[in-house]
Amino acid sequence: MERQVVDKAREAFQSGKSRSLPYRKQQLRALHRLITERQADIAQALKQDINKSVYDTTLFELIGLENDIKLAESNLVDWAAPRPVRKNLGTANDDVYIKPEPLGVVLIIGAWNYPWSLTLQPLVGAIAAGNAAVVKPSELSEHSAGLLKELLPQYLDKEMYPVVTGGVPETQELLKQRFDHIFYTGNSTVGKLVLEAAARHLTPVTLELGGKSPCYIDRNCDIAVACRRITWGKFANCGQTCIAPDYILCEASIQDRIIEEIGNTLREFYPEDAKKSPDYGRIINKRHFDRVMALKEGCTVAIGGESDGSQCYIAPTVLRDVLPHFRIMQEEIFGPLLPIITVDNLSEAINFINTREKPLALYVFSSDKKVIKRMLTETSSGGVTVNDVMMHYTLNSLPFGGVGNSGMGRYHGKHTFDQLSHHRACLIKTFAMEGLNDARYPPLTAARVRRAKIVLQSRLCRCSGMCVWAIISTIVSIGLLIALLVVLL
Amino acid sequence: MSREQKAVERARKAFFTGRTRSLDYRISQLKNLQRFINERQKEIADGLKKDLSKSEFGTPLYETLGLESEINQAVSKLKEWAAPRSVTKNLLTISDQVYIQPEPLGVVLVIGAWNYPWAVTIQPLIGAIAAGNAAVIKPSEVSANTAKVMEDLLPLYLDKEMYPVVTGGVSETQELLKQRFDHIFYTGNGTVAKIIMMAAAQYLTPVTLELGGKSPCYIDSNCDLAVACRRIAWGKYTNCGQTCIAPDYILCDPSIQDRVIEEIEKNIKDFYTENPKACPDYGRIINQRHFKRVMAMVEDSTVAVGGEHDESDCYIAPTILRDVKPDAKVMQEEIFGPLLPILSVSTADEAIKFINEREKPLALYIFSENNKLIKRMIAETSSGGVLANDCLIHFSVNTLPFGGVGNSGMGCYHGQFSFDRLSHLRGCLIKKLKMEGVNKMRYPPHTAEKLGWARFLILKQVDLGSLGRMALLAMLAIFVAVILKKYFTD
Secondary structure, eight states: OHHHHHHHHHHHHHTTGGGSHHHHHHHHHHHHHHHHHTHHHHHHHHHHHHOOOHHHIIIIIIHHHHHHHHHHHHHHHHHHSOEEOOOOGGGTTSEEEEEEEEOSEEEEEOOSSSHHHHHHHHHHHHHHTTOEEEEEOOTTSHHHHHHHHHHHHHHSOTTTSOBOOOOHHHHHHHHHSOOSEEEEESOHHHHHHHHHHHHHHTOOEEEEOOOOOEEEEOSSSOHHHHHHHHHHHHHGGGGOOTTSOOEEEEEGGGHHHHHHHHHHHHHHHSSSOTTTOTTOOOOSSHHHHHHHHHHTTTOEEEEOOOEEGGGTEEOOEEEESOOTTSGGGSSOOOSSEEEEEEESSHHHHHHHHHTSOOOSEEEEEOSOHHHHHHHHHHOOOSEEEESSSSGGGGOTTSOBOOOGGGEEOOBSTHHHHHHTEEEEEEEEOOSOOHHHHGGGSSSOOHHHHHHHHHHHTOOOOOOOHHHHHHHHHHHHHHHHHHHHHHHHO | OOHHHHHHHHHHHHHHTTGGGSHHHHHHHHHHHHHHHHHTHHHHHHHHHHHHOOOTTHIIIIIIHHHHHHHHHHHHHHHHHHSOEEOOEEGGGTTSEEEEEEEEOSEEEEEOOSSSHHHHHHHHHHHHHHTTOEEEEEOOSSSHHHHHHHHHHHHHHSOTTTSOBOOOOHHHHHHHHHSOOSEEEEESOHHHHHHHHHHHHHTTOOEEEEOOOOOEEEEOSSSOHHHHHHHHHHHHHGGGGOOTTSOOEEEEOGGGHHHHHHHHHHHHHHHHOSOGGGOTTSOOOSOHHHHHHHHHTTTTSEEEEOOOEEGGGTEEOOEEEESOOTTSGGGSSOOOSSEEEEEEOSSHHHHHHHHHTSOOOSEEEEEOSOHHHHHHHHHHOOOSEEEESSSSGGGGOTTSOBOOOGGGEEOOBSHHHHHHHTEEEEEEEEOOSOOHHHHGGGSSSOOHHHHHHHHHHHHOEEOHHHHHHHHHHHHHHHHHHHHHHHHHHO
16 A cells, blocks of 8 residues: 555656646645644644643644745745856856756655644655655654544645555555655654665665753853743653753752752743643653653652653653663653753763763753853754754754754755755756867876866856846945045045 | 774774864865875876776876865865854844854765775765864775775875774675764765665764766757767766766667767777777776676677777777667666667657656766757756766866765765765754743743744744845935935035
8 A cells, every 4th residue: 555655656746747836836835724724623633642732732833834834935936946056167158057856755754742843844845845745644643643644635736745644564664665765753763774774775864863952051040041941941742852951961059949940930831730731741642651750760859750640641840960870861751851960060061961972952051152162062963052942943044953863964944945855966068169178088198187177176256146236236335435425525 | 893993993082082173183184185195196196007097197187186176175165164154043033143053973984986096085085074074984995006005195194093094895894884983975886885874774874875877878969969979988988988977878869870979989089099908098997897797788789889808908999889779788787888888769758758767877968059958858857967068077066066866876075065965064043041031922821922922933034134235225325315415405
């Protein structure tokens, strides 16, 4: 069944319809209509899957998606146009440009924590780039998956963008097929399997994985504000966010203050009780509930700790004086447990981070520019937000992706378009100037090689429209300024 | 611990000292590489002569000139490439610092090929050095003499812990592939590429694969055949056809086949004399195994020109095969030798269909004076790169990304593309702890009003550049108004 779906998508792609920009724009507009018209259904599905509140649905799932769709629609002509490049003497009279082209059939494997944005945001780029796409939502967020399967074909070209639902066997069957790109969001264990499957067909991949995103709080900073922001980022979606601050690193002297401030903030966010608040989520299923609960083993609970298995509810929890060898520090938490690990100083914090896998995000809270600079230059991570958490995700001019174990490739905004396109180098020469080519033909001599060197190593300007406009406008402005001075003096 | 494991660990230790972070260090390594090329031209040329019978002038033209160009560019542009790159903000981030910071990945493995052993092994190395990585260099054992030159001489010029050379064959490469790298850059064929990608999967290591394929060459009936064939002949028979972007086969209308054969034959004589075997500019097949492989492809096709061969010398004459059928042996794999098959197609549409039925090639060549036809062929096919009306030279334009698609590879390099490919482009958002009021809209307890604000602030894009330009224009308009007023009232 999976094979037929992929074959049909390939046929649809080969018909050439997705080459047309109006077609792509029409599909994007349809996707936009889907998320605006069916917002209530989407929110309902998310509530059933993961107890997401209506506001969190919009804030975390739909705004970013809408942003990307609007951006793609309004910029598509620019993005898809040939991009001229700088020439050299040998290509002065030629057409030299990079042409973005569709890859073919893209497989998008979504995740369950933000099932709409993480599945559809890659789709926006796939559509914009002119590809066909097989969409495989995560089976763990089953209501969302079912709804997507029902709705997408009602709005989009259902042969070009089929939805395939199912679990492990269906995904394995899909991975046996040949794609032109595989876009996977999830964990690194499955990430390796996806990469292996891709290797069989030499298929390029984008892997959006995770890791333990460290959050360093410096002594010199507004701890109240810092803790407020961290609390928001950590407990949104009940900690099930790939870029949630996983654990805190700070000096022992401020640990108590941090715990106090987080406590204050929690009371502010959930005045009655997190369990009663419509804004507090649940763990996705029993298996993950058990997994997260087991991570508490050996830790001292400073705040929270309550749980209710029947609801997959875990209270917002802060753990103090956590040691590096504790269970909770061995894997990505992906739950509402916030361990605090004390370090003596910045160097120790940097060392702690560097002896572990590169995380998807790194957070630093400090008013001291020097501290920020050191942290950034001496560590590596997918992305960074300083003095806040997660916000680098919302700016689609920043490429979003991991490095090392946290992933490969990147997307958001134009980056998705570029990631799911082939950037084809094009050089259009003429038959003229054959004389210049003599330098390269045998019989080779020293003189010929010298000529070749001159041609190869010269540099010419790109002479694109922008460049010419910039030069002309500068000359005009200077001219006007001189005229003004002359008149005034 | 194996030799390979030691080399990788030493490189990783060297990387962790942080010395590659300094741009000055990277520039000095690149300048040393330049010195190496200048001072050791003779050793490089000697190695190439023994491996591939490359001529004395062939060495700079095809191997080292390109490298020098890349090194020069990297040295002069490094500061710009490595600097933070600003991006468009939105209203929410208007007072924040938002940029992309290029960073080194760590330890890169560069696996070279044997056909242009210097160009394809050192060019990725230039990018690796520029981007601040350590690099383990594994030259191809098939070009054994060149590998020896690299192993002996590179450590005399480059930081030998940061950029070790590891030579060896299949088992040494397998041992290397068991180690963990932060990027693997491989140039070679698709079969080995799959093995490399599998090995990379265990560590989630990203890869760049520069592979090959059968690069088609379409000749339109209405074009300057004399010039076209000259350029094709050069592209095909350079390095005895052993170029990943050599025009693999020709597609043309049967009515021009004879003329094409005649012109190419003329140029073969021009370039390599009546006796290519004795000509210093004509190369040899790398070894007996490949010699046999290429010769086997001639079996079921008609030889129009050439065909002479000498196994003891790995010599195959520049050869043209006519009236070749799609199911002929020579059309089943990348030739990588001096055989040029000509297949007949009656129309450009037929040529496009033929190309699209096959794997995406590394290069596509189109010879035509009809720009519309060229554009159509480009729009209706796919390939790593396209070159109209010439062969090979898009490789030397380092503002163009060089790489394949589909079976011909993934990732691209040359110029800044090498730097970007071997860097991590880290998205950075630097906020302040002030303006906490603005954040209220995202905190629970949630309300509809808060949500409205969130939408506005996130969705509004702000282009400071164009705002600035508009402000400048407004000021200019005011000045002009003032001048005019003064002029008219005076």
